[in-house]
Amino acid sequence: MIIQAKYSTQEFEQLFIDLIKKIYWAERHLARVLPKIISGVSCHKISHAIYKHLEDTQEHVNRLEEVFKNLQVKSHPKKCHKIEGLLKEARTIIDDTAADSMLRDADIIIASQRVLHYKISSYGSLVKIAVKMEIKDIAEILIKTLDEERETDSILTRLAISRIQKVSIRA
Template sequence: MAKTKTLEDLFLDTLKDIYYAERKILKALPKMKRAATDEKLAQAFEKHHSETEEQIERLQKVFETLGKSARGKTCDAIEGIIAEAEEIMDEFKGSPALDAGLISSAQAVEHYEITRYGTLHRWAKELGMKDAAKLLNETLQQEWKTDEDLTKLADITVNAAAKAPENA
């Protein structure tokens, strides 16, 4: 008879999912940075790249606290979000709307990460994993801040620039 799955099993499974996702995001960010035409947006992607490296290190520490090796599990959700971002980069290349599309893609990534880290943080607390909960909360706060920064960038410059046809 199969072992009954527990919250701890679900926690580990979800941890593997976000670990895979973060590594995929790390690979996608340089391409998004190169595609960005707004300098502040390119800088935001650069900053998020180094934050993602930190987040991967934190996840590795969480795996260590569980006595498990850090291993990812294919995350179909992040694969889809990144595929959509690549589509936007292709379809809107050279367009004033490209940066707005890049921000929307980046925020789709952020919102996915926020749901995962929020859930993992709650579960870690529920399971009495204090160290893991602290590490996961650090990343969760970072993800909220990045999302907020992207919204500000969109509101201040990028969305207005996207409305105007080029050379108008």
């Protein structure tokens, strides 16, 4: 493992690697679950936004593999129980709500944003650690992913506001 950092300790390096392994697991798992979530959405704009997130997620996996390569660490994912729980909740929404309903769409957006918020906080923390450890090339990779996650969250927020307003008008 090559991490040349002015302020790092072995424990700090290990924390960074563990966090990378967890977000790697999360991204890979999300890439497997998102197609089912997309199939449960009735609104074209929402399904398009989530499909774009799937494409981004696949790219995030590739970037994380690049991070592992740069760190000279094997890319063994470490199960992320938080994401697993959030995605299980999203699948339950599809099973427990009526198909083609605005309520389901709104609930899926909310569940998707919970996942995004976890990922945003994870990538934000990883960026801060990478900067502190003075591994600029890795920080730049992580910043790019963080920016994409924030953009997806912004898109879903706009869609959520629109969808929730439509649900409340019908009520």
